[in-house]
Structures are given as C-alpha cells and as structure tokens.
Amino acid sequence: MHTWVIGLDLRERSQGALHFARWVAARHRAAPADLLHLLAVHVVDAGTMRRSLRGEDFDEMMDERRRKAVAVVEEILGDKADVLVVAGDRPDERLAAAATLHGAEGLVIGRQAKANEERLVALGRVARRLVRTLPAPTWCVPPDWTEDRAGDGPILVAIDGREDCLPALRYAARMGVELGRKVLAVFVVELPEPWGEPYANLPRLLAEARDRFIEEARPEVESFLGGAGYGDMPYEVREGPVVQRLLEAADEHASPCIVTGSRKLSLVERFFTSSVGSTLAAAADRPVALVPPA
Incomplete structure (x- = not known):
C-alpha cells in the first residue's frame, strides 16, 4: 500500500496540498489497483478548545470539525481520501505520528505564502517544525497551487x-x-x-x-x-x-x-x-x- 498523508487546515492554506494529492492520485501507478491510500489529517488544538469550551461541548465541537474537514476534502478529492480528525496541542507531532504509523510515501502540507508572494513568514509554524524534523519525505505546497500549473x-x-x-x-x-x-x-x-x-x-x-x-x-x-x-x-x-x-x-x-x-x-x-x-x-x-x- 502506498500511503500519502495530507496535513489538513480548514483555512485556504491547505488547498494547494489537496490539489497536489489529487494530481499524484491521478498519475500514481498504484491508484488503478486500489493500492494508493490518501489520508487527510486535521489536528484540533485541544488545549485552546478546552480552555474556551465547557467539557460537555468538546465532543460536539469535534463532530463539527469532522463535518467541515470532510466537506473540504470532498470538494477537491471526492471520495478518494479518508479523513481523520484528532485533538492535540502539537499538530506537527500528530501529523508526524500519522506519517510514521502508515509508513507514508509522502507527507503533504501547505504553506502560508502563495506562489511568488513575498511574506515575512512563508512556511508557518507547523510547516517549519515538520521541515526540521522530516518524519517522512515532506512535500510543501503553495496554497494557490492547482493541477493546471503542473x-x-x-x-x-x-x-x-x-x-x-x-x-x-x-x-x-x-x-x-x-x-x-x-x-x-x-x-x-x-x-x-x-x-x-x-x-x-x-x-x-x-x-x-x-x-x-x-x-x-x-x-x-x-x-x-x-x-x-x-x-x-x-x-x-x-x-x-x-x-x-x-x-x-x-x-x-x-x-x-x-x-x-x-x-x-x-x-x-x-x-x-x-x-x-x-x-x-x-x-x-x-x-x-x-x-x-x-
């Protein structure tokens, strides 16, 4: 099985990562034999949520995040990817754990800066940490990248x-x-x-x-x-x-x-x-x- 893990941010910065995953899936030789597994992982900042919500509201909020995550993924990947929503104070560690657990062929993440955009912070905190630790081959994709630009x-x-x-x-x-x-x-x-x-x-x-x-x-x-x-x-x-x-x-x-x-x-x-x-x-x-x- 060839597994690709996609770091999912519900904001626009993960759009390019999802499009790149779709580009890979359309060309990967394992896809026709159903040996290509796309796994989109969204990490909820559990610490922040628990400080701002009553305990009984946490599960409801997680369910809402799951619905949003599935909608974001299905808009670009349809039913070609599984969606996993987990809680954790360090999204980079959760993504790294998922990549390691599945022996990911690629870990795909978005960045803050669009193509040809000059920004003081281009990668973002999670991307910078993953680029330093590299739990798997890590693909960094501009948020506005689409298949027609390949x-x-x-x-x-x-x-x-x-x-x-x-x-x-x-x-x-x-x-x-x-x-x-x-x-x-x-x-x-x-x-x-x-x-x-x-x-x-x-x-x-x-x-x-x-x-x-x-x-x-x-x-x-x-x-x-x-x-x-x-x-x-x-x-x-x-x-x-x-x-x-x-x-x-x-x-x-x-x-x-x-x-x-x-x-x-x-x-x-x-x-x-x-x-x-x-x-x-x-x-x-x-x-x-x-x-x-x-």
Whole structure:
C-alpha cells in the first residue's frame, strides 16, 4: 500500500496540498489497483478548545470539525481520501505520528505564502517544525497551487555530490517511476569567494572561470550518479546561487515539482547556515519535497 498523508487546515492554506494529492492520485501507478491510500489529517488544538469550551461541548465541537474537514476534502478529492480528525496541542507531532504509523510515501502540507508572494513568514509554524524534523519525505505546497500549473517536464532533483543527498536522489527516481515522469538531476556550483572581488570588473575572465568550474564539476557529477546506480540519469551543472539556479532550472524545464535532501540542521546551525531545502520550500512556486537523510 502506498500511503500519502495530507496535513489538513480548514483555512485556504491547505488547498494547494489537496490539489497536489489529487494530481499524484491521478498519475500514481498504484491508484488503478486500489493500492494508493490518501489520508487527510486535521489536528484540533485541544488545549485552546478546552480552555474556551465547557467539557460537555468538546465532543460536539469535534463532530463539527469532522463535518467541515470532510466537506473540504470532498470538494477537491471526492471520495478518494479518508479523513481523520484528532485533538492535540502539537499538530506537527500528530501529523508526524500519522506519517510514521502508515509508513507514508509522502507527507503533504501547505504553506502560508502563495506562489511568488513575498511574506515575512512563508512556511508557518507547523510547516517549519515538520521541515526540521522530516518524519517522512515532506512535500510543501503553495496554497494557490492547482493541477493546471503542473508542468509537463521532468521531476527536478537537487544534488550536491555528497552522500547525504542520496536519499533525495533515490526518492526522486522512485517518484519518477510511480508518477510516470523523467527525472533531471541538477548540480549547482558556486564560485569560491576569492573569485568574486578580483574579477568583478572583468566579465570575460569571470565567465571563463565560471565555465571552467562547470566543466570541472561534470566528471564529479557523473561519478556520483554512476556510483549511486543512476549513470543514465540526465543532469545539468549550473553556476550561481543555489536556490535561484534550481528555481530557474525548474522553470526552464517545466518541472512539476522539485526534490531536495536535508541535513536536518538544528536551530543553532540554521542561525549560521541557511538550509537550501527550507528556502526552496518557502520560495518555490511549485511543490517541493524535502527528503530526510538515511
């Protein structure tokens, strides 16, 4: 059984997640054999509700939430998904538990910021926590994403030549098979800092340095893909800011989604080092999967 868990918010921010789940269900090779299970999970903040309601009203409120949750899911997914409404003070922990219990192939969540919308807080509290803990491959979807915005190109997977991106590479290859899409690996190389200043006013030399770094990276990428068992996977090497170049590649190739790995940085580590995965999840105009390390 292939189970996908969808984090359900009764506000509009989960609309994109539901549409993405429908897009997956329409293409997943397990769906025709009834081996694809969609489970929408809505978590009610039990602590807040109990403080604001009398005890005897709690069950009635839960029933009302169930009715609303079913209506929201059926509007987009029809009868293709089961709906689970649970109470808990930490929605991220409840969603993580559901994903772990069902061995989820994907955990799909919405974010606050719409596609191409600049917001101080793009992911939201629950999404940020899940992106840090990654109980399963976690898909972050803009709230306004719909199937008609899914490109017809390959799934794009970001690689950096290190072992900790292997799970993302394997997951992308698996999703390519499950969803009937090709996969394109993209490796982004950044010029070392010393190159920036001396050649800032010498475009020709800077361009030559950029081309040289790209060419020198190709054997490394081919060796990495070959060693991982994906020697025939098409790839590209680009130079520049990692997130920007990945988003450009996704646009140019009409990729329906992006897959990237995660090093599960702690809060302290995130203070000093930005996370490519979480930045992509917050900025991309399409679904982004963050895959936990092995």
